[in-house]
Amino acid sequence: MRDEKKYEHKYIYKYPWLEGGREIFEKDNESAQIPTTQLEMKRKFVRLFSQKFEDYPQLYQKIIQAIYSALDKREEGMVISEEEFNIVFFYVIKTILAVYNNRFLDNHVANFISKIYYKDMSSHKRNYREIYKIANYMGLKCQYNEANPKKIRNTIYHYSINFDSYIPAASLLKDNFWAVINRFMENGVVYLFKDDVIRLLQEKIRREVIPQRLGNMDELREIVEKVSDMKEILKKIDDKMQLIKIKLREKREKQGYTLLDDEVKPGYEEYPPCIKVILDKASNGENLVHTERLHIAFYFANTNHSVEETVDVFRTVPDFDEKIARYNVEFSRGLKGKGKKYSVYNCNTLKSEHLCTADDPKFGDPICSKGVKKKGKKYFIKNPLEFSFWYRVRKSKEKRKSKRHNSGDEK
16 A cells, blocks of 8 residues: 555655745754744755755756756756755745846746646656656546546546636636636636646646745845855846846847848837837746737838748747747748748737737837827838837937037037
């Protein structure tokens, strides 16, 4: 007979966010006394983390390797174990994210870890029954029928999830593919394939990685830096993040007026707000709805961007699959399928799809929100492709005005 206690611990070690994982991480063998003051809590924190790095000499390098891989978008540098080290690794990573309180770092690290788990759960080693157990441990009211699966129009479904459990999980993916109307539901349960269940679990794991923060995190950093290994790790992450910012700025500055096949390709500054907002979400590793993905694909296809540039936009989203992304990008250009090249969404369509961001506090622009002067009258652009033209017109006017001001001609 299986030792149930040992079996449960196996899952806690592998999925440390499950109930009992934090308790294992926080156990303090040196003192059974519960801290009663803030100073005692700080001392316990420093002692606990210092002890973890002493107990696991490989922890320092594994943490750096994993975070660097996440920021460089490489799916390597982390091996999921069924040992206590996996719990320590997870909560140290989560503490580091709490210190930074940075959306970019949060999403890149969360995407990286969730994809590692997705690959593990998708491997041939993970049988149907084990996925069912993991799903229930993580709050999905999942049923698995091996002997008598549901058959619908010659399609076999081994899994089903209760409607009230499916809805909140599917809503996290922000894609119509997961809407109940696009699934088969009967008697209050939604029928799914194994890969569907794993994808839902991946998103739940992604959310588990990102810490919930209460208040200012500056004090947390001061405490964390009292642990020498953690201080060194934070310094390396600071340097890495700064290098990424410099490279991103250089990339955007170089885009400018780039010639490709004798056509002008707009630079980043000339992108309309609706494109910048989606690119910002993608670069920060957030999920994109289907229409956002199409908008990027159609816009890049009609502004002389290459297939590779377009595929690269999607590399940081949680569910990136290069084969699928490349096919869809090529399909939008008429290189696959029926050979039809798709036009850019017009502004009315973008408004109806809630993708117009003319008034966005960070990326909004008066060209979109207030209109421009055309032949003495106010004109509102009808298509995102018009934005680049009017942006250049505005910059040209500003340049002439600045030149007159500097020469003393401006009254």
